[in-house]
Amino acid sequence: MTTKRKKNVDPSPLPMRICACGCENEFQPTRSDQFHLNSKHYDFAYNHGPRKEKYAEEIDATKRIRKNDLILAKYFKKFDKQIVKLNFTLIKAEGFDEGIFTQIVGVIQAGFESKYNALYKFCFRIIKQGEISFIEIREL
DSSP: OOOOOOOOSOOOSSOOEEOTTTTOOEEOOSSTTOOSSSHHHHHHHHHHSOOOOOOHHHHHHHHHHHHHHHHHHHHHHHHTSSEEEEEHHHHHHTTOOTTOOSEEEEEEETTEEEEEEEOSSEEEEEEEETTEEEEEEEEO
16 A cells, blocks of 8 residues: 655745735745745835935035035026136125035146135135135136
8 A cells, every 4th residue: 555645835945934024924935035925025115114314414415515506506607707706705695605515626727726625516716815705616
């Protein structure tokens, strides 16, 4: 008489897992790195899970740089020159923050090198003549 052996339903060496999307369905993973029942469950977990944290300081710095760039763009377009020289108090009143910029750029002009503070599209340098401060604006 032959004995019928019951075939193993679960031949996988990987243990049963509970889906990571939150549905609590138990499934047999086919790979060791499978944490979701299928792609629909993976998409649900991705779209409803916690978002990547954004750094508040980085966002604040980006906003300030963008604001400075827009202020310089406004005055640069008004005068339609290659180099615009204005009274710094005028731009400071608009909310311009001279302490924040992306990098320092060296520009050689008439044999002399001038250092400019660069933003996204424009660069500037502050020139003091006596007690009056001027800002020189260039397009990058």
